[in-house]
Amino acid sequence: MTENSIDEMVKWVISVDRRLILMESMKRHNAVRASDIAHEASRSTQNISRALKELEDRGLIECLTPEKTTWKKYMLTDKGKKVLEKLEGKYL
Template sequence: MDEETLNLLSFLKVSPYRRKILISLKDENKTPTQISNDVDDRVFHVSKILREFKDRGLAVCVNEHKRKYRYYQLTEKGRSFLKYIEE
């Protein structure tokens, strides 16, 4: 594994909420509120983690121009980390 992969893996594994959010996005696009309900965490915290995911190329907002009901999905890079998280 290269250094970037190890750093991202550490970033994900250090937080149970990051892992849960990554898994929550596995099968479908979701809003922060839907993810919040899935992982039993506050919407504010979920939104913060989604921003971190976007900054690291793990997720994207598919309708960024919307003010409400923004949907997020995993990128190929984000999907590639699921195998490490679900082990």
């Protein structure tokens, strides 16, 4: 992944606050569930689930429990960790 593509991902993440909220939560926790982040951020589970889907579609996170229909856990991918490193200090 090039430096430019990482910078583009950072811009994409910060363009919608729910994505930034999710990345901030990922910074504090190794694996997260939508309901936990929603409670922590005072957001709806649907709002956070949408952000999880967006980040997963971009390859920034992966589902650890894809066989489950509820209570899925997610963690950062290597690509997501690189984006998080860029976000730290400036946005988080």
